[in-house]
Amino acid sequence: MSGSAPGRRGWRSLSEALLVTAGAGYLGAQLWHTWKDRNRWPLCSYNMFNRTLPSRFPQPRVTLHDPAGSQELLPVYGLLPLEFFRVVSIMAEVFLVNGDEEIKRRFAERVLRRLNTRPWPAFDEVHASHRPLGPAGFHGLDLYAVTLDLDDYDPRTDRPLHQPELLFSYRRPDVPQA
Amino acid sequence: MFRRLDQFLFHQPDPRRQAAAIRMNLVAVISLTVAKLPPGDFFEEHRDTVAALAGDEQRRMLTAKEYETLRATTVASLAAWGATGRRAAGLTAAAQFARLSQHVTTLHPKLWSYNSHLNVFLAVLGALDTSSDLALGRRAGRPSDPRLQSLAIAFMQLYVGMLYFQSAVSKLKYGGVSWLSTGRTLRAATALTGTGLGHRLYERKELFRYISIATVALEVLFLPLLLVGKPDRRLVALAAAGFHIGAAATTKIPFWHLWTLYPTLFWLPERRERGRRAA
Incomplete structure (x- = not known):
């Protein structure tokens, strides 16, 4: 199903590693924005309703x-x-x-x-x-x-x-x- | 553990079929989002106010005509991408939708843009050729490697998991324990944007503590449960969709552009597997 081609495995591994790193980097950047309570489109902190309101x-x-x-x-x-x-x-x-x-x-x-x-x-x-x-x-x-x-x-x-x-x-x- | 992660990232069940299904799902959700954006003349009439408040009188904003043209051509590109699954159409739609979304945020750039996951998903899936399934002219296409299609699906699933995790981190860091113990924030949200049902529940002050705890519990657990795969991912996504439907029934906060992607993002693969076994 994955259809891997053994002859191109090394190149594929490098490109896949880069893609995984890029994806993890993007999600990490979003989490950093959450930590800093800051939004910078398209990065989103998802900080909706994050304060405890007084009465x-x-x-x-x-x-x-x-x-x-x-x-x-x-x-x-x-x-x-x-x-x-x-x-x-x-x-x-x-x-x-x-x-x-x-x-x-x-x-x-x-x-x-x-x-x-x-x-x-x-x-x-x-x-x-x-x-x-x-x-x-x-x-x-x-x-x-x-x-x-x-x-x-x-x-x-x-x-x-x-x-x-x-x-x-x-x-x-x-x-x-x- | 590495083996499980490898399975999750590169061996999603039947990734070509699922990627194509997500493509169709995204086309529907983003087209509706674009159709419901504010009209172009609204931005144009407040252009000088935006520029003055930003202290940037030379700020370049789209004219009403440019914006409406971009809106129409974005929907056209989305339709072309949905029909063909070809990379050129997907990347064009992603670039157009990004410009539109960015334009909308110029009115208040510091505010969180609650649907930018659509921009990210469109860019990720649009960069792949998903023409092997649910597409016209399939023979002309060059479908991307299924491992990459699997990786794109896994990324979108992880994005959703991280989104919930971020929401929990934000509440716990900036709201603290009192966010959970008082339930006041969700009660106030129900007071201000509540439906008839929400307004009836508002009387039951205690209930909002439990709802607050349940909300953060779901947000914290979604990501690890997704990675572990137990209980079944479909059930975890079902719980999250139920949470949003409950929120929509009690407040005017439906978050529809997220959970309406779950049918193809989380529930489709197993169905296909079952279908294949039965065949």
Whole structure:
């Protein structure tokens, strides 16, 4: 079955040894990235959920406004057509780490425009986009940091959410505000 | 022990047939992954934000048109590879899919890319000629040495085993014993991304300790059990697939692009052996 050709055995052994070394090296490099808790595509540390969360921990939330009403303190997952864990990190990068107000404003404007014009369904770890209550679409968003306490949190109602702190606010300039 | 390792690496049962089956499996999984990637205009509209945050205004990113063209041609190459098993098609598809995946990660390069195993598997298997089975124009092909096909299969199996092992190491090193003893991380994940069933289980705080311990136990044991071969690898992979299906039923974290490869990666060889004995 292996069909080995005795005459070429030495050459084959060397190439096979190189391939085995390369494979072991790749897996070893991945394990090293796990040890260092670092990712560098395509090397992956598989460090998902690797921290012990405290009972109370912060969460980003968004309130979306449209003329038909407001949807209060929604998860941010439905703001971008990306896996939920990427969305959280990108929001933190844009609204917490970055200090440039123009970048924040521009980003928020584009997020709302896509929600209004190009909604997307859920797939895999991408959550479905938040949908406006009326046909006019969203005209504003408020981004908050809230605290979630596992001892009193009810996931069926997504409440209570403690200590909401407003991080950023955006309103579309072309829509008159009430 | 050396003999067992040699058997595992170079003498997987019926490697040509299995490599061809994995090829078809990969084509299906990667095609769906590519079809479900975010649209090209999404990346384009945030291009300047990405560049500004990275402090690299000259950063070269694909335009929406280039990205969509690449997406379409990647699926075409995958289809050609699936149909023929030829190396040129496999390596072309691997290069295209790598560029696409790399483009997606530019939005946040430090984040783990949870499906890069697909890039690695496609590159490894695509570098071989698997045209001896399940392929059109088989006579024109020059199938790779079965020992190399076996080695590729073994590498992919070991990759899966190492993936679970890495997950366990990461939890134990950075979460510590409290990760297991409190069960809070998995409970919080169920709270935030849970399904209806997950939300009902959320009430049972104690349960998450046991789930956490069982999770790490599976992740630690998968690799050694795979190498030892006892219990049967099929059972070990079945347990892992069951773990993912359980996770998908309780949270919105299906990890489908990994365990949907198990039918050809772990369960096929013995079936073929049985079929041959019966013939």
